[in-house]
Amino acid sequence: MTKHQKNKEQAILAAAKEEFLEKGYDGARTTSIAQAAGVTHAMLHYYFKTKDQLFERIFMETIGVLGQGIIEVFTQNSKPFKERMQEALELHFNALKANPRLPLFMIREIASRPERFTIIKNVVGTFAGSLLNTMQHDIDQACESGEIIAIDAPTLLLDMLSLNVFPFIVKPVFETATGLNLDVESTFWEQRMRENIEIIMRRLTPHKQ
Amino acid sequence: MTKHQKNKEQAILAAAKEEFLEKGYDGARTTSIAQAAGVTHAMLHYYFKTKDQLFERIFMETIGVLGQGIIEVFTQNSKPFKERMQEALELHFNALKANPRLPLFMIREIASRPERFTIIKNVVGTFAGSLLNTMQHDIDQACESGEIIAIDAPTLLLDMLSLNVFPFIVKPVFETATGLNLDVESTFWEQRMRENIEIIMRRLTPHKQ
DNA sequence: ATTTTTATTAACAAGATTGTTAATACCCCA
DNA sequence: TGGGGTATTAACAATCTTGTTAATAAAAAT
DSSP, X not given: OOHHHHHHHXXXXXXXXXXXXXXXXXXOOHHHHHHHHTSOHHHHHHHSSSHHHHHHHHHHHHGGGGGTTXXXXXXXXXXXXXXXXXXXXXXXXXHHHHSTTHHHHHHHHHHHOGGGGHHHHHHHHHHHHHHHHHHHHXXXXXXXXXXXXXXXXXXXXXXXXXXXXXXXXXXXXXXXXXXXXXXXXXXXXXXXXXXXXXXXXXHHSOOOO | OOHHHHHHHHHHHHHHHHHHHHHHHHHOOHHHHHHHXXXXXHHHHHHSSSHHHHHHHHHHXXXXXXXXXXXXXXXXXXXXXXXXXXXXXXXXXXXXXXXXXXXXXXHHHHHHOGGGXXXXXXXXXXXXXXXHHHHHHHHHHHHHTXXXXXXXXHHHHHHXXXXXXXXXXXXXXXXXXXXXXXXXXXXXXXXHHHHHHHHXXXXXXXXXX
């Protein structure tokens, strides 16, 4: 681990992340990654034997972010349910805002070559299982106390994910279609987060008609 | 247009649609398409000069479905706003259910090579513009009569799209992660559609607290 | 029936893309 | 200072992929 190596290896990783996130596995070119990293493409194969290996590395390093926020909030128990829900939505949304291209990247890769990702079966499977258990338990409790109306945990989770994740997925489409850049429309994301919270709160709150 | 030709050309188109939807432009192989269609790959280039041309054809033939339902309902004016909203959600959701892989396909392609799709700038741009105008007008009207609470048309449209489209986008991820097949879980989609309608209704309805 | 157009095939060509290798430079430590 | 490992490079090789072409078959037209 000399000084030389670290720099170049890091440069390759950074360039690879950029390229894979942008173009996907199939669209990415190892030569293009090497060029962007400022190294010969033989160097790329020196540090990472194959394109697959390099991809795997990037994929595994980035997958954790997707459930961030939601998971944290539901492993620590305090506060009323709706407050925690609101916090979960905020944390999750902000995690996505910091990594806006991740959701599409994950979905695209898994959809293109599902057979490749049998690993995530275990990861996601057990993780989501325990998250849903906790959620359902908390829901039932909040429901009994009259804080919220009844709802399935999987249904609620999909509601939350749909609202929070989808805007980031269509971001490129929207920007291509309108020519606008959502990130400079500084109020957009703030507004969107508030809207999502509003929707979920209204979904959960018992209303006297 | 002899008998020969039509069969093979159709076979190529069908195989191409399957391949492009499954693997995306970059992952698709013209040889693989030709093979699936049962023709030599020279034939593919005979009917469709290039891979690009074949892709363009598929893309244009399928893009129309995405806004289906929502557009129809908001170009014909009758019934109260919430009823029309419900109908729009149902029609749109069913259009997606009939073409479940389309949303991810579109998003993936546009995200990978936005420069290629400057065409859609005009199509989507003008289309969405007029749709949003109509929607906003109807919203304002329903709002004045006290049927619903105030909301921006773009906000509401993104709410609807998030809820309706996202489940189809994560379908492959979900199925890879769980090993389940959502289409045989016959109640899932029906349930999801009802949930989306419920959410939007609650979002729009003025509640006496 | 003969000519002309269309469909089809097999073989080939150009270029891109991933990956290897053998030679060379660099660095650290004894 | 010199030896052993690590880093780096340029050149090469194999394969894959798209696209062409020239020859042939089939169909249509006159």
